[in-house]
Amino acid sequence: MQMILNKQALGMWLKRYSALLFAGLAMACTAHAQADSVLVQDIAGRSVRIPAKVERVLLGEGRLLPALAVLDKDDPARRLVGMMGEFEKLDAPGYGQWRARFPNIDKVPRVGRTSGGSFSDEQAIALKPQVAIFSIDSGHGPGARDRETLARLEAAGTAIVFIDLRQQPLKNTTRSMEILGEVLGKRAEAAAFNTYWRQQLDTVTQRLARARPEAPTVFLENRVGLNEGCCDTMVGLVGVLLDAAGAKNVAKGLIPGEHGTLNPELLIAQQPQIYIGTGIGSMAEAKATPMRIVLGAGATPQAARESLQRAVQRRGIGQLKAVQEGRAYAVWHHFYNSPFNVVAVQAFAKWLHPQLFADLDPRATLQTMYTRFQPIPLDGTYWTGLQP
Numbered sequence: 001m002q003m004i005l006n007k008q009a010l011g012m013w014l015k016r017y018s019a020l021l022f023a024g025l026a027m028a029c030t031a032h033a034q035a036d037s038v039l040v041q042d043i044a045g046r047s048v049r050i051p052a053k054v055e056r057v058l059l060g061e062g063r064l065l066p067a068l069a070v071l072d073k074d075d076p077a078r079r080l081v082g083m084m085g086e087f088e089k090l091d092a093p094g095y096g097q098w099r100a101r102f103p104n105i106d107k108v109p110r111v112g113r114t115s116g117g118s119f120s121d122e123q124a125i126a127l128k129p130q131v132a133i134f135s136i137d138s139g140h141g142p143g144a145r146d147r148e149t150l151a152r153l154e155a156a157g158t159a160i161v162f163i164d165l166r167q168q169p170l171k172n173t174t175r176s177m178e179i180l181g182e183v184l185g186k187r188a189e190a191a192a193f194n195t196y197w198r199q200q201l202d203t204v205t206q207r208l209a210r211a212r213p214e215a216p217t218v219f220l221e222n223r224v225g226l227n228e229g230c231c232d233t234m235v236g237l238v239g240v241l242l243d244a245a246g247a248k249n250v251a252k253g254l255i256p257g258e259h260g261t262l263n264p265e266l267l268i269a270q271q272p273q274i275y276i277g278t279g280i281g282s283m284a285e286a287k288a289t290p291m292r293i294v295l296g297a298g299a300t301p302q303a304a305r306e307s308l309q310r311a312v313q314r315r316g317i318g319q320l321k322a323v324q325e326g327r328a329y330a331v332w333h334h335f336y337n338s339p340f341n342v343v344a345v346q347a348f349a350k351w352l353h354p355q356l357f358a359d360l361d362p363r364a365t366l367q368t369m370y371t372r373f374q375p376i377p378l379d380g381t382y383w384t385g386l387q388p
Contacts, residue, residue, distance in 0.1 A: 040182045042162040043136050043172055044144055050159040051130050054183055055079055058111065058124055058158065060134035060141035062087030065098060065105075067165065067339045070177065070193045070373045071186035077105045079184070081127040084119065085110035086140045091334055093282045093297040093380070101376045116141050121149050125156045131183055135337075136162040166237065169341045170244055174198060177339060193339070193373050200342045200365050201244070204349045204357070208246045213353050215248040216273040219320070222259055223333055224277035225292030230316035231267055234259045237336040238278055238344065245348030247274075264316030274351060275322040278333035281307060295332040297380040304330070304384035312386070323386070327351075332382040340369050347383045 037049045057079040059065070065087065069076035077098075088095040098105055109127060112119035119142050124132070132153055136144050144150075150160055161183055163176035174194040181190025220242055222232040233239075233251040236258025242249060250272045251262055281292030283299055286307060291314065294307040308330045312323045322328055329351050335344040346362035362383070370378035 038182065040161060040179060042179055043164045043176060044162040046162070048159050048161055050161065050183060053185065054131050056081045056128060056130045057184075058127065058129035058132040059083035060119075060132060061138055061337070062095070063091065063140075063334065063337055064133065064135070064163075064165075066374065067163075067177065067180060068184075069375055070339060071180055071184050071189045073189075073373070073375050075102060076375065077102050077108060080105075080108045081129050082109045082111045082124060084112045084114075084141045086112075086114040089114050090140075090280070091296060092284070093299070094334070097297050097376050097379065112141065114140055116143060116146060119146075119149065121152045124153060125158070128156075129158050131159045131161055133161055133163060133180070133183070135166055136164045137167045165339060165341065166337045169240055169336070170201065170345075173339060173341060196369070196372070197339070197342055201345060203360065204245060204345050207356060208349075208353075211353075211356055213246060213356055215246050216352050217250050217270070218242060218247040218274045218276060218352070219250050219262075219267055219272040219322075221275070221277040221317070223280045224311050224330070225289055226280060230264045230314060231262045232259065233262055234278075238331065238333065241335065241341055241344045242276070242348050244345045245352055247348065247352055264319075267316065268319050271321050273322055273327065275312065275317065275320055275328040276348070276351070277308070277311060277328075277330045278336075279304070279307070279330045280333045293330045293384075295330060295380075295382055295384065296334065299381040301381050301384065304381040305386070305388070308384055308386060326386045329385040330383060335382070340366060343369070343382070351385070 036052050038052050040048050040050055042048055059080055062083045062085060065076055111124045116138060134142050142149050144162060153160055161179060163179055164172040165176055174197060177190045177194055181187040220233055220239055222234045233255065235249055235252050235255060239249055250270055254262060277293055279293030279295030281289060281294040282296060283294060283303060285292060286294050286303060291311055293311050294303045308328065312318060312328050317323060331344055331347060335341050343362050343366045346360055346365055349357045350360055350362065366382065367378050
């Protein structure tokens with residue numbers, strides 16, 4: 001009887017010991033895993049655990065490459081195992097600058113073309129990224145709404161981090177750069193960029209707050225020359241940057257969502273005080289698509305101005321007094337998805353309130369950003385006007 005009790009007691013002790021040993025091992029493994037990882041809170045408010053050392057990155061938009069370059073200036077493509085292919089399609093001259101400086105960028109596998117719907121889950125998973133960096137609301141790559149894609153990547157062991165340079169750029173640009181700094185282990189570089197970025201935005205917003213000038217009415221035309229006719233416009237995207245410069249966008253309250261189309265007769269009746277178009281043309285496209293405004297890498301000041309002069313002669317635009325009286329301008333469209341978006345705010349401010357911002361030099365701001373935070377030189381023209 002005593003032997004049976006001893007055996008039972010021994011069995012119970014062994015079970016308890018095993019349980020304690022297993023719990024201790026589990027805690028040790030958890031502690032080890034956490035020591036080798038970092039907890040990041042992304043723009044979507046999600047707490048994401050990522051490896052402490054990230055060497056394999058999947059980029060949800062190719063045009064986020066300049067943002068990576070702020071942090072990895074020597075070779076921003078060195079960690080990329082895959083990326084979307086919209087950069088070379090939507091901004092060929094800009095991509096060409098990066099290819100010239102980093103030829104290996106062409107060898108980075110493309111996991112999609114120019115739309116989120118073209119993203120290949122299978123190809124992305126096969127590349128075994130540690131972290132995927134996605135825009136929270138893109139259209140040109142996976143976003144927060146693509147739950148099935150996100151679930152597949154996470155199930156395969158890829159940590160997904162959302163940033164935002166597009167939806168709420170004035171609120172989220174600096175936080176997005178902080179997130180990238182945390183992911184890539186480049187917090188100091190992110191902080192330096194954010195300090196300069198905030199200074200440049202404050203130059204506009206604080207002066208506007210003190211002076212309280214009257215907001216001029218503006219018609220902002222979206223991707224001039226992409227479609228025939230008139231009048232595609234925006235209240236989101238570049239429209240958010242325009243608001244920060246002290247404008248009254250005539251499309252507000254008239255279109256649903258971020259962008260839409262206004263009736264030309266409405267514009268002619270309202271006669272906005274200023275016209276601004278966004279340019280998606282290049283020097284190579286100037287002859288084939290003469291209604292596009294030439295801006296961006298490689299564009300010369302003369303070609304940019306001449307393209308604007310052609311574009312504003314279209315029916316519906318040429319009838320605007322703002323155009324007839326020389327208050328017509330154009331800005332590079334891709335500022336809407338760029339960490340350098342604050343430069344567009346400064347350019348707008350000079351056009352809208354020329355006396356208040358007579359001393360402001362947006363070109364110098366952009367030059368400083370390239371010199372301090374990019375591995376390629378500033379080249380090209382990124383805004384223009386009918387008047388030199």
